[in-house]
Amino acid sequence: MNLEKLCNEVKELARSTGEYLKTEQTVLRKRDIELKSTRNYVTYIDKEAERRLVEGLSRLLPEAGFLTEEETVGFEQKEYTWIIDPLDGTTNYVHGDSPFSVSIALMKENEIILGVVYDPLAAQMYSATGAGRVFLNNNPVRVSSHSTLTNGYIGFGIPYSLDERGEQILRNAMKQFRKCSFRIKGSAALEICYIAAGVCDAYFHSGLSPWDVAAGAFILQCAGGKCSDFSGGDNYIFNKELVASNGIIHQEIMETIIQGN
Numbered sequence: 001m002n003l004e005k006l007c008n009e010v011k012e013l014a015r016s017t018g019e020y021l022k023t024e025q026t027v028l029r030k031r032d033i034e035l036k037s038t039r040n041y042v043t044y045i046d047k048e049a050e051r052r053l054v055e056g057l058s059r060l061l062p063e064a065g066f067l068t069e070e071e072t073v074g075f076e077q078k079e080y081t082w083i084i085d086p087l088d089g090t091t092n093y094v095h096g097d098s099p100f101s102v103s104i105a106l107m108k109e110n111e112i113i114l115g116v117v118y119d120p121l122a123a124q125m126y127s128a129t130g131a132g133r134v135f136l137n138n139n140p141v142r143v144s145s146h147s148t149l150t151n152g153y154i155g156f157g158i159p160y161s162l163d164e165r166g167e168q169i170l171r172n173a174m175k176q177f178r179k180c181s182f183r184i185k186g187s188a189a190l191e192i193c194y195i196a197a198g199v200c201d202a203y204f205h206s207g208l209s210p211w212d213v214a215a216g217a218f219i220l221q222c223a224g225g226k227c228s229d230f231s232g233g234d235n236y237i238f239n240k241e242l243v244a245s246n247g248i249i250h251q252e253i254m255e256t257i258i259q260g261n
């Protein structure tokens with residue numbers, strides 16, 4: 001497999017799907033917006049974007065299976081699996097807001113080997129195919145060197161279904177509000193990439209799904225960052241627990257925000 005060539009083809013597909021999202025946002029009508037549950041929106045555009053990605057990615061790698069948010073195709077364990085979120089940031093999207101993104105990861109057995117996240121409004125394409133091979137458009141990027149929570153620029157999100165642990169973590173974070181700048185941007189995939197590009201220093205979120213995390217986490221690690229679950233382990237894609245950081249402030253985030261010390 002020529003991973004660089006495949007990555008370029010995936011980027012083209014992410015770009016054209018992103019253009020579709022961008023155009024459709026301008027004509028989206030209230031009656032096209034549905035709710036999966038309270039404040040959890042979905043539209044025909046999420047589903048159509050996913051259908052286009054599945055079709056395009058199937059052409060690129062016919063033997064691969066899929067794990068997708070809108071389930072336009074069923075999950076089947078194969079050697080290669082595409083993990084995709086056709087529209088990450090639907091809440092922003094239905095309110096005519098930004099950002100939102102297209103997120104695509106390729107997993108070989110249990111390892112992610114390629115990640116692409118595209119923000120069509122900002123025309124920003126994040127991609128990675130391995131350590132040190134991570135780009136924002138055509139420019140190589142790296143994580144920040146910010147070393148403490150004090151004056152940190154920290155992203156987080158609030159899951160649609162918030163359990164007790166998730167709520168406690170948000171309370172712990174609140175105690176740090178005077179120390180650093182917190183941001184909720186509303187597209188997990190992009191918010192993880194912001195750390196890869198050195199814009200943001202860390203991000204935490206409970207209740208995320210594999211399609212929110214897989215591509216961004218791979219991109220971040222290739223840019224020198226770190227991801228873990230809430231115990232500090234490696235189960236952050238499938239376990240609904242994510243702490244992502246530039247690596248340097250990871251321990252402090254774990255102690256203050258996750259453990260609440």
Ligand code: IPD
Nearest residue numbers: 087088089090157159186187188
């Ligand atoms: C959501 C976004 C949001 C996060 C939610 C996700 P969606 O994805 O990433 O930032 O807070 O938990 O579900 O539903 O817009 O694809």
Ligand code: CA
Nearest residue numbers: 041042069090
């Ligand atoms: Ca969704």
Ligand code: CA
Nearest residue numbers: 085088089212
């Ligand atoms: Ca998502």
Ligand code: CA
Nearest residue numbers: 069085087088
């Ligand atoms: Ca989505």
